[in-house]
Amino acid sequence: MPMKLLKQLCEIHAPSGNEVAMTKFLLSYIAKEKKKWKVKPEVFSGDEFQDCILLKFGKPRTAIFAHIDSIGFTVRYFNQLLPIGSPDAEMGTRLVGEDSLGPIECELEFDKDHHAFYKFGRQIDRGTDLTYKINFRDTKDFIQSPYLDNRLGVYNALKVAETLKDGVIVFSCWEEHGGGSVPYLAKFMYENWNVRQALVSDITWVSDGVEHGKGVAISMRDRNLPRRSFVDRIIAIAKKRKIDHQLEVEGMGSSDGRELQTSAYPIDWCFVGAPEKDAHSPHEKVHKHDIDTMIKLYTVLMKDL
Amino acid sequence: MPMKLLKQLCEIHAPSGNEVAMTKFLLSYIAKEKKKWKVKPEVFSGDEFQDCILLKFGKPRTAIFAHIDSIGFTVRYFNQLLPIGSPDAEMGTRLVGEDSLGPIECELEFDKDHHAFYKFGRQIDRGTDLTYKINFRDTKDFIQSPYLDNRLGVYNALKVAETLKDGVIVFSCWEEHGGGSVPYLAKFMYENWNVRQALVSDITWVSDGVEHGKGVAISMRDRNLPRRSFVDRIIAIAKKRKIDHQLEVEGMGSSDGRELQTSAYPIDWCFVGAPEKDAHSPHEKVHKHDIDTMIKLYTVLMKDL
Amino acid sequence: MPMKLLKQLCEIHAPSGNEVAMTKFLLSYIAKEKKKWKVKPEVFSGDEFQDCILLKFGKPRTAIFAHIDSIGFTVRYFNQLLPIGSPDAEMGTRLVGEDSLGPIECELEFDKDHHAFYKFGRQIDRGTDLTYKINFRDTKDFIQSPYLDNRLGVYNALKVAETLKDGVIVFSCWEEHGGGSVPYLAKFMYENWNVRQALVSDITWVSDGVEHGKGVAISMRDRNLPRRSFVDRIIAIAKKRKIDHQLEVEGMGSSDGRELQTSAYPIDWCFVGAPEKDAHSPHEKVHKHDIDTMIKLYTVLMKDL
Numbered sequence: 009m010p011m012k013l014l015k016q017l018c019e020i021h022a023p024s025g026n027e028v029a030m031t032k033f034l035l036s037y038i039a040k041e042k043k044k045w046k047v048k049p050e051v052f053s054g055d056e057f058q059d060c061i062l063l064k065f066g067k068p069r070t071a072i073f074a075h076i077d078s079i080g081f082t083v084r085y086f087n088q089l090l091p092i093g094s095p096d097a098e099m100g101t102r103l104v105g106e107d108s109l110g111p112i113e114c115e116l117e118f119d120k121d122h123h124a125f126y127k128f129g130r131q132i133d134r135g136t137d138l139t140y141k142i143n144f145r146d147t148k149d150f151i152q153s154p155y156l157d158n159r160l161g162v163y164n165a166l167k168v169a170e171t172l173k174d175g176v177i178v179f180s181c182w183e184e185h186g187g188g189s190v191p192y193l194a195k196f197m198y199e200n201w202n203v204r205q206a207l208v209s210d211i212t213w214v215s216d217g218v219e220h221g222k223g224v225a226i227s228m229r230d231r232n233l234p235r236r237s238f239v240d241r242i243i244a245i246a247k248k249r250k251i252d253h254q255l256e257v258e259g260m261g262s263s264d265g266r267e268l269q270t271s272a273y274p275i276d277w278c279f280v281g282a283p284e285k286d287a288h289s290p291h292e293k294v295h296k297h298d299i300d301t302m303i304k305l306y307t308v309l310m311k312d313l
Numbered sequence: 314m315p316m317k318l319l320k321q322l323c324e325i326h327a328p329s330g331n332e333v334a335m336t337k338f339l340l341s342y343i344a345k346e347k348k349k350w351k352v353k354p355e356v357f358s359g360d361e362f363q364d365c366i367l368l369k370f371g372k373p374r375t376a377i378f379a380h381i382d383s384i385g386f387t388v389r390y391f392n393q394l395l396p397i398g399s400p401d402a403e404m405g406t407r408l409v410g411e412d413s414l415g416p417i418e419c420e421l422e423f424d425k426d427h428h429a430f431y432k433f434g435r436q437i438d439r440g441t442d443l444t445y446k447i448n449f450r451d452t453k454d455f456i457q458s459p460y461l462d463n464r465l466g467v468y469n470a471l472k473v474a475e476t477l478k479d480g481v482i483v484f485s486c487w488e489e490h491g492g493g494s495v496p497y498l499a500k501f502m503y504e505n506w507n508v509r510q511a512l513v514s515d516i517t518w519v520s521d522g523v524e525h526g527k528g529v530a531i532s533m534r535d536r537n538l539p540r541r542s543f544v545d546r547i548i549a550i551a552k553k554r555k556i557d558h559q560l561e562v563e564g565m566g567s568s569d570g571r572e573l574q575t576s577a578y579p580i581d582w583c584f585v586g587a588p589e590k591d592a593h594s595p596h597e598k599v600h601k602h603d604i605d606t607m608i609k610l611y612t613v614l615m616k617d618l
Numbered sequence: 619m620p621m622k623l624l625k626q627l628c629e630i631h632a633p634s635g636n637e638v639a640m641t642k643f644l645l646s647y648i649a650k651e652k653k654k655w656k657v658k659p660e661v662f663s664g665d666e667f668q669d670c671i672l673l674k675f676g677k678p679r680t681a682i683f684a685h686i687d688s689i690g691f692t693v694r695y696f697n698q699l700l701p702i703g704s705p706d707a708e709m710g711t712r713l714v715g716e717d718s719l720g721p722i723e724c725e726l727e728f729d730k731d732h733h734a735f736y737k738f739g740r741q742i743d744r745g746t747d748l749t750y751k752i753n754f755r756d757t758k759d760f761i762q763s764p765y766l767d768n769r770l771g772v773y774n775a776l777k778v779a780e781t782l783k784d785g786v787i788v789f790s791c792w793e794e795h796g797g798g799s800v801p802y803l804a805k806f807m808y809e810n811w812n813v814r815q816a817l818v819s820d821i822t823w824v825s826d827g828v829e830h831g832k833g834v835a836i837s838m839r840d841r842n843l844p845r846r847s848f849v850d851r852i853i854a855i856a857k858k859r860k861i862d863h864q865l866e867v868e869g870m871g872s873s874d875g876r877e878l879q880t881s882a883y884p885i886d887w888c889f890v891g892a893p894e895k896d897a898h899s900p901h902e903k904v905h906k907h908d909i910d911t912m913i914k915l916y917t918v919l920m921k922d923l
Contacts, residue, residue: 025843055814058845058884082839082867085827090869092843134827134865135838137846182879185843191882204360217390217439228440229387233330233397233490235363236442255439257387259395269487272496272577272882274363509665522695522744533745534692538635538702538795540668541747560744562692564700574792577801577882579668 011151013037013166015144017159021105023080023092023137024185027059030076030162034061034179037166046171052196059181060189062197066174070205070313071197072306073190073264073277074161075183078154079288080139081116081124083107083132089116089124092137093184096288102141107133113141140290149221149296156284156292157211158183160299164209164281168306175310176203183210183264190267198273205238205313206277207306208265211294212256214283221295223252224302227279230261232269238276242309249308252301254283280305316456318342318471320449322464326410328385328397328442329490332364335381335467339366339484342471351476357501364486365494367502371479375510375618376502377611378495378569378582379466380488383459384593385444386421386429388412388437394421394429397442398489401593407446412438418446445595454526454601461589461597462516463488465604469514469586473611480615481508488515488569495572503578510543510618511582512611513570516599517561519588526600528557529607532584535566537574543581547614554613557606559588585610621761623647623776625754627769631715633690633702633747634795637669640686640772644671644789647776656781662806669791670799672807676784680815680923681807682916683800683874683887684771685793688764689898690749691726691734693717693742699726699734702747703794706898712751717743723751750900759831759906766894766902767821768793770909774819774891778916785920786813793820793874800877808883815848815923816887817916818875821904822866824893831905833862834912837889840871842879848886852919859918862911864893890915 022030035053038061042048049063059076079093081103101116103126114128126132140154151160165177176197182188197203212218212225226246228239246253256279268277282298285291327335340358343366347353354368364381384398386408406421408431419433431437445459456465470482481502487493502508517523517530531551533544551558561584573582587603590596632640645663648671652658659673669686689703691713711726713736724738736742750764761770775787786807792798807813822828822835836856838849856863866889878887892908895901 025839026846028847056884058886059847084867084869085825090839090867135849135867182843186841186879188842188879189884191880192884195882215390229330229395231491232493233387233487236331237333237364239440257389257395257440259389267880269491269493270496270572272500274361274494274497276363520695534635534700536796537798538792541636542638542669544745562694562700562745564694574796574798575801575877577805579666579799579802581668 011146014151014159014163017162018144018153018155019142021139022077023139024077024182026137027077027181031059031061034076038063045169047173058189060193061179062193063169063177064201065172068174068176068201068203070207070310071176071178071203072165072168072207072209073178073180074165074209075158075180075264076162077181077184078139079184080137083126083134083136083138085134087125089126091124094288097140097290101290103138104141105136105138107136112138114138143290150293151296152291152293154290154292156294157287160211160294161209161281164302164306167303168310171307172310176201180264187267190264191271194268194271194273194275198275204275206268206275207309208263208277208279209306210263210279210281212261212279212281212283213287214285218254218256218283220283220285221297222254224298224305225254225256225281225283227256227258230258230263230279232262232266234265234278235276239278241313242278242280245309245312246305251305251308253305316451319456319464319468322467323449323458323460324447326444327382328444329382329487331442332382332486336364336366339381343368350474352478363494365498366484367498368474368482369506370477373479373481373506373508375512375615376481376483376508377470377473377512377514378483378485379470379514380463380485380569381467382486382489383444384489385442388431388439388441388443390439392430394431396429399593402445402595406595408443409446410441410443412441417443419443448595455598456601457596457598459595459597461599462592465516465599466514466586469607469611472608473615476612477615481506485569492572495569496576499573499576499578499580503580509580511573511580512614513568513582513584514611515568515584515586517584517586517588518592519590523559523561523588525588525590526602527559529603529610530559530561530586530588532561532563535563535568535584537567537571539570539583540581544583546618547583547585550614550617551610556610556613558610621756624761624769624773627772628754628763628765629752631749632687633749634687634792636747637687637791641669641671644686648673655779657783668799670803671789672803673779673787674811675782678784678786678811678813680817680920681786681788681813682775682778682817682819683788683790684775684819685768685790685874686772687791687794688749689794690747693736693744693746693748695744697735699736701734704898707750707900711900713748714751715746715748717746722748724748753900760903761906762901762903764900764902766904767897770821770904771819771891774912774916777913778920781917782920786811790874797877800874801881804878804881804883804885808885814885816878816885817919818873818887818889819916820873820889820891822871822889822891822893823897824895828864828866828893830893830895831907832864834908834915835864835866835891835893837866837868840868840873840889842872842876844875844888845886849888851923852888852890855919855922856915861915861918863915
């Protein structure tokens with residue numbers, strides 16, 4: 009089952025600020041799998057990277073940024089919940105986590121002001137973080153699961169890694185909740201390898217201009233404006249290589265691209281990713297053709313850029 | 314006609330993220346004109362500066378920051394438009410640009426929710442950026458045109474360049490739409506030349522405390538608070554040199570100064586610029602006396618600071 | 619009277635952007651007092667640090683950040699006032715400052731739209747900054763005064779300094795109004811001493827989960843999410859050392875931790891501070907037990923972390 013890895017990634021509890029379980033999984037996966045990869049990358053992780061990981065392949069010109077954190081909730085006082093990022097879930101959604109008393113599976117509730125609460129047989133420790141219980145649905149055309157944003161972006165990076173010759177893959181943290189790792193990751197790759205081009209491997213939205221099954225989306229802008237000349241080069245490569253794609257133009261939404269834009273390094277960036285329905289809900293849904301074309305486009309972009 | 318250069322600058326299509334036409338114009342203008350300048354500056358441009366330019370004169374202590382981008386619109390889906398920065402234009406405003414089918418001159422429309430649209434004989438390519446059609450009006454006392462913000466700030470920098478002995482002139486990008494170039498420009502000038510003082514050459518607002526024709530505005534604060542001791546030095550120089558000026562105190566508005574403030578370098582900054590009416594509209598209007606005193610004040614500040 | 623130093627700190631006029639009086643006081647205090655400290659720190663101040671100060675003790679692993687600025691008001695035009703940070707004061711509050719005509723003690727007023735004004739016998743110079751008149755109240759259990767946020771954070775740092783062996787103490791600026799010094803301070807301490815751990819010595823809120831007199835608050839999150847593994851280490855030390863503390867979990871509020879989070883350095887941070895009632899008002903009130911436990915917890919954290 010080719011989507012086994014994606015399912016595994018979705019099942020890992022890694023809300024923003026507490027990504028350590030994902031970091032451990034990835035380090036172990038990479039240690040095992042890289043033997044089969046065309047080029048064995050140098051792996052950078054540890055305290056100087058907090059819970060982030062960089063993989064350096066060959067002589068890199070371009071970096072892939074895939075954030076490993078997810079949205080979720082933090083337990084506040086009494087039965088109150090605070091959002092991590094911007095979760096969008098209905099009453100009754102199952103939330104999971106663990107505190108000093110053991111594993112938790114509780115239920116999400118809202119009051120009339122849309123404040124979030126949990127319903128559980130006991131009090132949960134302050135500060136405990138909760139994520140959606142995973143229900144991974146694999147049908148003929150679609151994958152549906154919580155956290156396709158951004159486990160699919162991570163999956164894409166790992167697939168591209170198999171054949172990558174020159175490039176950097178960056179697994180970043182905190183993207184869903186204000187960021188904080190991209191500035192030092194950008195600094196590291198720029199200062200050490202002079203890498204000035206970045207692709208943001210993340211998931212976008214089905215909208216009135218971007219549909220399911222029409223190919224990976226190349227985002228010409230969201231809340232941030234990437235440099236036009238860089239975006240144009242990416243579109244030209246997608247056309248030349250005849251990879252099915254859609255052009256996205258949005259005024260809202262953000263990504264690791266925002267922090268690359270405002271970093272102290274002249275790094276061009278572009279968001280390239282499959283579109284999904286029901287973003288940040290437990291029912292994120294992506295078309296398989298858009299996953300395929302995402303991997304294909306990244307593979308050629310890392311060669312041609 | 315002394316305002317020929319200003320008119321040329323206004324006519325260049327350079328919305329945030331797509332400043333390349335302005336960059337080319339400036340590089341060519343500088344290459345030609347610098348022979349007549351008192352000091353020939355070193356010119357820094359190219360990929361490591363994206364579409365920005367730095368000019369280094371002599372032994373610099375102070376930098377002038379002038380952003381070269383403008384507000385505008387991006388074509389979204391169907392006939393929808395998204396703002397670049399904060400345009401403020403009435404129904405029927407003429408917008409210009411170019412896409413794969415050729416030059417465009419279309420009309421701005423709004424629906425009842427103030428969403429922007431274009432009216433044109435054909436569909437325009439997704440992601441095409443549009444700017445106001447230029448109508449440059451030069452009367453006895455006033456200049457009126459779209460994009461005096463910030464082509465006048467650029468013009469000021471180029472005028473000051475003619476006699477500048479020691480200093481840096483920085484042409485920055487993306488100012489109107491969240492920034493992104495100032496952090497690396499500040500880094501470059503701080504690390505290479507230890508420059509820790511900056512003047513933001515930009516255009517501000519006529520308000521209940523700042524009038525047309527009363528002289529250049531020295532901004533004591535906007536949304537950001539520059540360091541008081543630096544602002545006081547600038548005011549003292551303006552007084553001592555008897556240059557007509559007005560003190561501005563605002564709670565809103567921002568500039569390249571914001572990014573200098575939050576950069577990882579201890580750079581003092583102050584916004585010094587002529588005030589205009591109808592900011593970000595196609596009818597930006599500045600008094601000529603305020604332009605004259607802007608150039609005069611910058612000229613002495615670059616000596617005395 | 620042990621709170622004499624705290625009272626002195628509260629009385630210094632140092633709104634964001636104009637911290638120079640506090641800087642001078644601290645430099646003079648440190649020059650005099652450090653002779654009695656267990657370790658004499660290296661002192662870093664001057665133009666390359668604007669109005670900030672760093673103290674380096676021994677071989678540092680952890681830094682204490684205490685911001686020295688306060689909220690206040692700036693005089694705009696006529697009798698208008700603009701906020702510096704987020705002041706929260708009632709009509710009639712006494713405000714003090716100084717302009718070209720001499721010392722000022724005026725009264726705060728509001729119109730029906732809650733715009734702020736001053737009432738005074740004469741016009742005040744544009745750009746003059748005003749702060750609350752100090753009324754320092756020292757009772758059996760409580761200290762009440764304007765600006766316990768953050769003169770108490772500064773006081774804590776100075777108390778910890780007396781016995782500190784290894785560590786950095788950072789006095790930062792602009793925290794109440796968007797920041798701007800932490801990025802270069804973080805850069806300096808990371809690049810020079812490889813310090814990657816920070817404690818934010820600041821004052822938080824009494825809330826439905828954090829009470830007066832129950833011990834210093836360890837903040838597990840506010841608007842920003844510190845790295846979970848770092849916060850857990852701090853809680854473990856507080857427990858092991860049996861220091862009375864409370865766990866805070868908030869969705870709002872921010873501190874110097876925000877700028878550490880988004881800096882280009884992988885610095886772990888945690889907000890640890892006494893809670894107060896009536897934040898940003900002239901009546902900020904803190905329990906003495908929470909001050910004592912704050913100093914005690916910082917003292918052990920600087921050893922154990």
